[in-house]
Amino acid sequence: MQRRLSELGIYSGSRLEVVRNSGGPVIVLVLGTRFAIGRGQASKIEVRQ
């Protein structure tokens, strides 16, 4: 899973925008594309503002 995320542009040090985070999967915008990520997985991604 970590490999897949990194191939989509979500890896340590990369930038992303959290579009929606209100119950259910989290939606992020990365490199111009929106992805929905399951909550369990998303909670393992550390984000800094």
Add this chain to the structure above:
Amino acid sequence: MKLFLLVGNPNVGKSTLFNRLTRGFEHTGNWPGKTVECKHGTCFAGKEKLAVFDLPGSYSLTPFSEEEQVVAEALANSKFDVVVQVVDACCLERNLFLTLELLQLSRRLVVAINKSDLAERRGIRIDESVLARRFGVPFVKISARKGEGIDSLLSQIKASARTRPARRPAFDACMGKAKGLECMVRAPARKKGVPAAWLASKLVENGPYAQELIEGGRGEKRMLAKAAKLRAQLEKEESCSINAVFSRRKFAFISRAVKKAVRSRPACCGSSGAADSLLLNPLIGIPLFLAILWLAFQLSFTLSGPISDAIAQQISGLGQHLASFLLSAGAPAWFASLVENGLVAGVGSVLVFIPIIVLLFAFLQALEESGYMARVAVLLDGMARKAGFSGKAFLPLILGFGCSVPAIMATRVLDRKEDRLATMIAIPFMSCSARLPVYVLFTGIFFAQDQGLVMLLLYLLGAAAAVATVFLLRRFAFKGESPELLIELPDYHFPYWRTVLSSALQRTYSFVAKAGTIILAASVLVWFLGSFPYGVEYGSRESFAGMLGSMVAPLFAPLGFGTWQASISLAFGFMAKEIVIGSMAAAYGAGEGGLAASVGAAFTPLSAFSFMAFTLLYVPCVAALAAIKKECGSWRLTAAAALYYLSVAYLASFVIFQAGTALGF
């Protein structure tokens, strides 16, 4: 004939380009031993004929899903002349990641920048010559929808097929550190037909597919140790995991290239945010989803109903004409009957399916193309997860209320083979439209007061059986956790009629071609059972079918309907649920009108409910079984599923009738 492969990320318009190139003439089939669909066709570049294979959409060549496995294997093993990667002009950076992966594997690459008209409208200016210089392969701007740039793409493909490609890729993720390993893996790489540099870098990356390639070979341990050492060194240097190291380097390379090549107003792609905040809200989204589905069903049934009826009428007319023609030409009576009741009726039972299948597929494809289906998966993911399956599995299950066959074929949207198989086997429990005539007749006679309620009960029973089946199968048979949801939400856009239509027709054709032959064989068998021994009336008690009915009737006695007529109509219903009522009428020697009286005398309300439950749950129909066989590729699994349906139906009806009797109904 030169052969080229089409690859690309999902949602970049690859199918549209494929459609444009082949002018809609394409062949669909499964990859050998896989449940993944593959399309191929031919196109013309000037006078030269080219063969083109459309590979499933994928983000990278490190296989994550079965689709990507297919892509990786096709690129590593098949003999092709050129690879054409389709990229989305609006999301170049993301798409060029796959370009780097492809470059490692093959340098006969042409990149088609699709949707370049859309990008220009959004103020994104791309200089493809800069990209070509940076990546060392030609880039061509196209618009697959409008058909712009297709000719230059084709001539570029022809040119690339002729020239020798550059020897070194423009980018090396290991920055020259893997040279030693590259020398070591040269022998296994040559044996498997992949570039040594690719194999070395994938070994450093710890890719499972690369490890398979060197497995059992000479020096395997040494190579793995060397790769592990390099990996540890890289991870230590950048103090993060190897995946992050590689991705960071690749995206950095891409970002530098894109900065030089693209001038754009700083705006992000699309504006689907507002629609999403509405559609992804469960309180609004779920009712809306149900409403859209209801509309799609209603439209499919309403629109296809008259066409199906007309086809059925034509077919039966044709059958009678053919039979009387054959008789007048001196053919034996049995032969005329075989043609009328066997062949023509059998072909007819396939043909009447066609309008509904085309329409349902078209609606499904349109919803998929518009970007809505990805949202539905997000919406339903939470609920599905509790039952142990992925949010995407809801869609095929709900389609099953219409017809099991397209629903079973729709399981292809699922990423995991385990999810696909479990859902596929559960689908026939969803009460399809063919069961309706049975419900209508029986509830009309026995439950005239609560007709709607009883029907709803049956639908719920079916849905509960389906969900329980997925749950149990995922728990005990097809184990393995379904991966957490990770799905791209493409921008909403209006579906393109060309792709919708061609996909619907293509799938229908493949259904008719594959399932049709099985249905035909089954209908001939049913005809044989119904009309022999020689001289009996078709479908009467003296026929083989009648004897069979009498023989198995005692089995059904504990369920409340141990008559030979009920048994035989169920046996015929194995072919298609639509003919349960018809064959029951034939068995009672009554027209469909007089049937109500005979049924009213032969059943009680309880046994009628038990009969309906059995009809709902037992083996769906030959067409559905054929679809399951086609999708899962295993006769054993199909047979096991059929046996499972029979046991569930028997058990359920047994419980209903016995418990009902004990309670005094």
